[in-house]
């Protein structure tokens with residue numbers, strides 16, 4: 001089904017509202033279907049009196065502008081928005097399997113093949129964003145959803161403060177993923193996403209973030225690069241984590257080399273076609 005038409009103005013009557021998918025502090029999210037096309041999406045409802053509407057309009061327009069020319073299988077799409085007198089509605093790509101952070105909490109930690117698949121998809125999404133000179137800046141499990149085929153969907157929940165649940169809810173959101181240069185308030189570039197990818201990979205494999213501590217201690221540990229990788233983590237995985245968690249942004253492994261790292265290749269070799277198998281067997 002094609003994406004909701006953004007030629008003519010959209011309004012609530014165009015959608016059949018389904019079950020609630022969850023709620024954030026700012027608003028609730030529902031499953032929705034566009035009546036004309038049957039297109040299924042997520043509809044986020046925000047109450048204007050909770051948003052300083054002036055700024056939001058421009059911010060939203062800018063966000064939809066940025067996101068409308070982002071097309072990548074691992075980046076969740078914001079298709080458009082509309083509003084009535086009291087509410088703002090966001091039309092967002094529906095992620096069929098929900099929140100990655102809930103899966104991580106439930107599983108405790110992920111197997112190396114599963115973690116490698118997620119890191120490879122993240123590297124692909126980040127390479128795409130960086131090529132478009134977009135820095136995500138807020139990579140963490142809470143900002144990743146899972147599509148109906150198990151693929152990950154990076155989203156920018158950045159602004160959406162979810163109700164305090166069992167998430168790491170500190171005032172400004174968790175510090176765990178902040179790179180040293182952002183903690184120091186230095187100018188920062190796209191390499192901040194490489195640091196966060198290293199933190200994310202560590203958390204996938206270990207079950208907690210590398211610098212997890214009290215907010216003060218976390219900051220001290222980040223700037224001193226004070227973390228330990230448990231022995232159950234394979235040598236190749238350790239190697240990739242340490243090549244991403246570098247204080248000097250210039251020394252962090254570039255994304256194209258992440259995709260070619262032995263740990264990724266070992267777990268993510270594309271399934272061979274029958275013909276490739278046949279050809280390889282003959283060569284052997």
Ligand SMILES: CC(C)n1nc(-c2ccc(NC(=O)/C=C/C(=O)c3ccc(F)c(C(F)(F)F)c3)cc2)c2c(N)ncnc21
Pocket residue numbers: 021022023029042044046051055056057059060063076078088090092093094095096098099145155156157159160
């Ligand atoms: C509850 C469950 C877990 N859930 N939640 C989602 C979901 C996914 C993405 C979003 N994205 C946004 O909200 C993005 C907002 C903005 O970029 C924005 C930018 C500038 C602004 F001013 C603003 C403004 F709102 F402040 F105006 C917003 C929201 C919900 C979801 C889904 N897509 N599929 C399945 N389940 C799902």
